[in-house]
Amino acid sequence: MLARRIIACLDVRDGRVVKGVNFRDLRGAGDAAELAARYNAEGIDELIFLDISATLESRRAMSRTITAIAAQLFIPLAAGGGIRSLEDAKAALDAGADKVSINSAALLHPQLITTLAATYGSQAVLVAIDARGSARQGAYDVLSRAGTHLESIDAVAWAREAADRGAGEILLTSIDRDGTRAGFDCALTAAVSTAVRIPVIASGGAGALDHFADVFTAGRADAALAASIFHDGDYSVRDLKRSLAAQGIPVRLDS
Amino acid sequence: MEVLVVDYGAGNLASVMKALRAVGASPVIGAGAEAVAGAAAIVIPGVGHFSQTTSIDDRARDAIRVAIAGGVPVLGICLGLQWLFDGSDEAPAVAGLGVFNGRCFDLGSDRGQTGVRLGSDQGQTTRGVGTDPDRANLLAHRSDPGLTLVEPQSDPSLTPVEPRSDPGLTPLKVPHVGWNTVDSTGRSSRLLDAIPPSSFAYFTHTYAAPVVDDTVATTTHGAAFTAVVERGRVFGAQFHPEKSGDAGLRLLANFVRIAAGAR
Numbered sequence: 003m004l005a006r007r008i009i010a011c012l013d014v015r016d017g018r019v020v021k022g023v024n025f026r027d028l029r030g031a032g033d034a035a036e037l038a039a040r041y042n043a044e045g046i047d048e049l050i051f052l053d054i055s056a057t058l059e060s061r062r063a064m065s066r067t068i069t070a071i072a073a074q075l076f077i078p079l080a081a082g083g084g085i086r087s088l089e090d091a092k093a094a095l096d097a098g099a100d101k102v103s104i105n106s107a108a109l110l111h112p113q114l115i116t117t118l119a120a121t122y123g124s125q126a127v128l129v130a131i132d133a134r135g136s137a138r139q140g141a142y143d144v145l146s147r148a149g150t151h152l153e154s155i156d157a158v159a160w161a162r163e164a165a166d167r168g169a170g171e172i173l174l175t176s177i178d179r180d181g182t183r184a185g186f187d188c189a190l191t192a193a194v195s196t197a198v199r200i201p202v203i204a205s206g207g208a209g210a211l212d213h214f215a216d217v218f219t220a221g222r223a224d225a226a227l228a229a230s231i232f233h234d235g236d237y238s239v240r241d242l243k244r245s246l247a248a249q250g251i252p253v254r255l256d257s
Numbered sequence: 258m259e260v261l262v263v264d265y266g267a268g269n270l271a272s273v274m275k276a277l278r279a280v281g282a283s284p285v286i287g288a289g290a291e292a293v294a295g296a297a298a299i300v301i302p303g304v305g306h307f308s309q310t311t312s313i314d315d316r317a318r319d320a321i322r323v324a325i326a327g328g329v330p331v332l333g334i335c336l337g338l339q340w341l342f343d344g345s346d347e348a349p350a351v352a353g354l355g356v357f358n359g360r361c362f363d364l365g366s367d368r369g370q371t372g373v374r375l376g377s378d379q380g381q382t383t384r385g386v387g388t389d390p391d392r393a394n395l396l397a398h399r400s401d402p403g404l405t406l407v408e409p410q411s412d413p414s415l416t417p418v419e420p421r422s423d424p425g426l427t428p429l430k431v432p433h434v435g436w437n438t439v440d441s442t443g444r445s446s447r448l449l450d451a452i453p454p455s456s457f458a459y460f461t462h463t464y465a466a467p468v469v470d471d472t473v474a475t476t477t478h479g480a481a482f483t484a485v486v487e488r489g490r491v492f493g494a495q496f497h498p499e500k501s502g503d504a505g506l507r508l509l510a511n512f513v514r515i516a517a518g519a520r
Contacts, residue, residue, distance in 0.1 A: 004478055005436045005457060042502075047436055076276055078459060078500050095269055100500065122269070123304045125432060125461040170432060170461070199365060201430045224430055254436040254457040256503070 005254040006218045006246065007047040007225035008239055009203060010232050012037060014083075015055045017063035019233070038071045041232065044239035047254055048078045050103065050128075050173075050227065056084025065097035072098025080128055082173075091118050095126065103173055105130040106146040109153055109160075112167055119168030127171075128203075129164040133157035133190055134177040142190050149177050157190070158197045165198040172198060173227065176206035183209025183231070188221035195222040203227050211237060211245040218251050258517045261296035263337075264288045265303065265312035273302045273334065276499035280510040288312075293320035298330045298516035301337030307361070307464065308348040310340045321354065330490040330516040332448075338486065338493030339466055347464050356491050359467040364479050365431030432463045433478040439485060439496065439504075446473035448485060448492045450511050456504040458484070458496035465495060490519060 012019045012034055019034045038049055049071070053064045061084060072079055081094040082103025091102045102122075108115050108129050118127045132149050133142040142157035153160070161172050174194050176187035186207045195202040201224035204217045208228035217223045231237060243253045260282045262270055270286060277284040277300070284300070293299065299321065303309070313321070325331055333341045344353045345361035353361075436457040441449065458476075465482035468475055474485040476495065485508075486493040492512060498505030 003438065004433065007435050072272070073275065076272075076279070076500060076502055076506055096271070098271060098275075100269075100272065125304055125434065126269075171434060196428065199428055199431055201432075201434045225435065256453075256457065 003252045005047070005252045006223070007203075008045075008214070008242060008253070009048040009050055009225055009227040010037075010041045010046050010239070011050050011052060011205070011227050011229040013052050013054045013229060014060075014064050014067060015053070016060050017067045020054065034067045035070050035074075037233070038075060041239055042075045042077060045243055045254065045256065046077070046239045048080065048225070049075070050080040050082065051099070052103070053081070053083030061090075061093070065093060068094070068097045068099055082128070082130060087114070088117055088121060091122070091126075095122060101126050101128050101170070103128040103130045105132065106148075106151075108164065109144070109146045109155075112163065115164055115167040115169050119170070124168050124170035124200075127169050128173050129161075129169040129171075130173040130175065131157055131160060131164070131194075132175045132177050133194075135187075135190075142193065145177060158193050161194045161198050161202075165200045169200060171201045171203060171224075173203045173205060176204075179207025180205075181230075182207055185209060185213040186217035186221055186223070186226065188216055191217055191221035191223050195224065201225060211242055214242060215246055215249050215251060218246070258298065258513050259283045259285060259296075260298045260300055260513065260516065261285055261287050261292055263293070263299060263301045263313065263317075265301075266305075266309055270302060272497075272499045273300065276506060276509055277513070280506055280513055282509075282513045288317065289314070290316035290320040293317055293324055296324065296329060297520055298513070299324060299332070300512075301331065301333045301340060303334065303336035303340075304461065305336055306347060307336065307339060307345040307353075308351050310336065310353070311351055313340075318354065325356065325491055328490055328519055330512065330519055331492065332512045333493040334499075335462055335495060335497060338483070338495050339464060341486070341491065341493050342466050345464055357466070357469055357471055357486055357488070357493070359469050361464045361466045362480075363431075363463060364433055364465050364482070365429065365463060429479045431479075432461055433465075434461045435459070436501075437476050437478060437496075439474045439476055441474050442468075442472055444471075444473045444487075446485065446487050447515055448487050448494070448508055448511050449474060452504050452507050452511075458494075458498070458501040458504055460496045462495065466493075490515065 078100045080101040081099035086107040094102050132145045136143040144153040144157050179187050186204045191204040203225040204223035205227040208231045246253045262284050264286045274284045339361045340353045341356045342353045343355050438455045471488040472483045473487045475481045476484040498508040
């Protein structure tokens with residue numbers, strides 16, 4: 003049976019993980035690679051690197067980081083942050099990423115989704131959607147440019163359009179929940195996941211092991227992404243997977 | 258051990274090259290009949306649309322047949338596996354190599370979901386792209402809320418999207434993306450040697466090959482399909498061994514070892 007995926011997100015600036023890293027035994031430089039290796043050893047299913055500064059220099063540094071990690075780890079790697087063109091995507095994929103995540107650029111130029119899918123295949127194209135509860139009852143707004151700009155399209159409609167344009171997966175982040183540790187937005191995730199036939203990765207709000215079980219059941223997510231819950235060392239990936247397995251949720255648990 | 262990785266324009270070869278190096282092989286990228294004719298072992302990788310396999314021209318195709326007949330080990334990965342079959346509903350006019358009998362089918366079609374292998378549309382990884390006339394059907398299919406939402410249906414002909422993936426009432430997700438179990442059919446396999454039963458492997462595909470006599474492992478996503486196929490020294494894996502952690506590396510190491518022993 004297809005396992006529900008657990009994905010760790012590494013927010014990277016100038017090649018270093020910058021958000022909520024609290025491992026005692028991490029050295030300063032190269033911590034992205036160290037974290038990646040650690041998560042891999044714990045059984046992470048996939049890694050996503052987000053360049054949160056997305057300057058040219060930072061992106062070059064991240065490319066080097068991804069290349070170093072890709073040489074060691076044989077699991078899927080995704081890269082995002084500031085990917086606005088075919089050339090940006092090519093640089094990330096050439097560096098060793100298997101997928102790229104596009105967000106604001108896809109809203110600005112939806113045909114970028116199609117271009118990337120035609121060039122690299124849908125499996126290489128993640129469309130990231132940042133959404134929050136709308137003033138419209140039961141609906142969700144889409145925000146772009148790191149959550150600063152309200153788009154006119156509804157989140158479910160945008161997810162459908164992205165899928166129709168060739169996206170391979172949707173990375174859905176709840177702005178309402180991001181950083182709160184209050185749990186994933188299961189209603190948002192379910193609304194999108196049942197509206198499209200491509201996999202949906204839920205993001206934003208993970209704070210406890212049960213939150214993952216919730217988003218895989220009530221939220222109908224195909225995968226769940228978290229950052230600080232792993233970085234802080236509160237729970238290991240293995241703890242999480244064992245907990246999910248004990249609740250009958252299919253996860254990849256080797257050995 | 259030098260391994261030819263056939264480049265036919267289907268996706269990024271870097272991860273396959275890297276993984277082959279990690280198991281001690283010396284991969285070289287090549288295309289065309291001459292490269293194939295001199296190869297001691299051949300990997301046909303690939304993600305993409307079945308029609309991309311036409312980039313393997315007739316001479317190269319013949320060279321691969323000759324290599325197989327001569328006992329050169331061949332491993333098809335993902336689209337490369339599908340190409341080893343007769344053909345695919347993804348590009349009905351394009352012939353596969355036909356080493357294995359059967360036609361690849363769309364996991365997302367109602368046929369795929371009920372396990373019946375008949376025609377459908379939808380590009381494997383270039384879904385949503387191009388000018389394929391079947392594309393219109395796909396869009397109509399996808400935008401029909403009766404087919405994409407899990408809601409009570411009165412018309413039984415409009416219920417291909419049965420809730421099949423536990424838990425919850427999610428429609429079957431296609432492409433099939435993620436880690437799934439590779440389950441032995443009970444037939445012995447040199448390619449799967451020392452890989453624990455029901456190991457997880459990483460898949461990303463829409464089309465899949467049917468289960469045939471030479472299938473040594475199956476995976477199920479809606480329908481059961483061939484995860485690993487093997488006859489003599491011809492092998493195929495639907496998943497990506499280069500992205501499947503230790504189990505994937507072991508598979509590649511097995512292939513390289515078989516190839517080294519075949520020289």
